[in-house]
Amino acid sequence: MASLQAVEKTLSELNLLGPDGWPAWTQILQKAHKTNYGRSEDPIYLHLASKTRLGAVTLLAVQFLDFLPEDGRYVLFQLSITDQTLLSTIQSNQVGQLAWQMPKSREYFHLTGKFYICSAPRQVTRYSPPVLPHVSATTEDLAAQRQISNQFWEARRLEQWRKLPPKARASYTWPMSGSAPKAPATAFQCLAMEDMSQLDPPTSPLSPTGRSNNRDSLMSQDGTPNPMSLPSSPSSVTSFRSRWNSTTGVSDDAPLSPISAQNKLRNDNPAKILHDIALDNFCVLVFKPLDIVHFESSPLPPKRTVSSRNGNLGWGTSVHISNVFDPNCLLDLYRRCSRPVGCQ
Missing domain, CATH: 2.30.110.10 (Electron Transport, Fmn-binding Protein; Chain A)
Structure with a gap:
């Protein structure tokens, strides 16, 4: 042969x-x-x-x-x-x-x-x-x-x-194709999403270098920050937060290691959570x-x-x-x- x-x-x-x-x-x-x-x-x-x-x-x-x-x-x-x-x-x-x-x-x-x-x-x-x-x-x-x-x-x-x-990334936050969204007014609010996959979590809500928590990276139709990136996050963000905690082993009562503290800061950023939901769907x-x-x-x-x-x-x-x-x-x-x- x-x-x-x-x-x-x-x-x-x-x-x-x-x-x-x-x-x-x-x-x-x-x-x-x-x-x-x-x-x-x-x-x-x-x-x-x-x-x-x-x-x-x-x-x-x-x-x-x-x-x-x-x-x-x-x-x-x-x-x-x-x-x-x-x-x-x-x-x-x-x-x-x-x-x-x-x-x-x-x-x-x-x-x-x-x-x-x-x-x-x-x-x-x-x-x-x-x-x-x-x-x-x-x-x-x-x-x-x-x-x-x-x-x-x-x-x-x-x-x-x-x-x-950015517009293509935002589409991964929308409802599934062919479904009737429960809240049509807000289901397609996210129209542009910047990449946050390489974002280093800041040590504070506003780091010494002036970097914020990037909530403005999710923009709505009128150019204002997406309501889904505000503290009143939807149930999907809450579900993702619980899955993130179970994956990383973060507990609200347990003392946090440096890595867990960084994950918790990322977890408390609704814009990053919504980005990770879209990235999970991609x-x-x-x-x-x-x-x-x-x-x-x-x-x-x-x-x-x-x-x-x-x-x-x-x-x-x-x-x-x-x-x-x-x-x-x-x-x-x-x-x-x-x-x-x-x-x-």
Whole structure:
């Protein structure tokens, strides 16, 4: 049997692996993303098709976040733990299909693969992120590898949280999608939220350096501090405070250690508590493609490249010449409906 190095060398000669060792489709997809979106800050949505356990077909939209820098085979998307529709779809069926149509280069990607959920340590979800070999290769113990992997993915989740715009962070404090909030006037009051994940708790309500408790970091619609950041915090903040105390072991009557005192100061800051609730709701949806169809309509004749995983043997690629009006591609369906048959 050929060694792994020999297989990788053969795949490299066939141009199936890129210069960084990942499959060639990773560079093609990232290049297409850079060409079509560049530095645009507009959200990017992909269509997700999946099947539930009962056989019902679901079609949802997922928001693209980034490509995983450490491993080009993984694509990151945005997910809220309160989005029961998307969350139940992923937890019901780990396998899904994504359709990504590039607006400028007239390229189309059809991705089939597995989903994983990178959630806060306090949350319990199905299909936790995979253990990356190059991350957990420092130890052979399986439990230690899982612990290192969890730390790695939590760091990536916090990194993506800090990249979110303040308005996007604030949306994680809103009621779950499709629900009727009990207090509509205040349910969507938080419209902007600054990142407080790296906030060092001050030693007093107003530190010598002039730093306050950052209650102004949560802004309402009229530009005033959000009422939810005032001392009269909602029941969700009270619930989070009790969970925080049980996690950190803080008791109101017990003497406090320096670390516990810092946690109590953070616990008494309603703005920080509300921020941590939103951060707890934020998840990273990790997608690992196993079958990629890349359709290019610009060249004549159009070209379709199919890349699929062949178990432990690596990736296999086949190139096909397609008809201009290929019924299997959404891009060609759009062209067929928008132009006469004889137009090129």
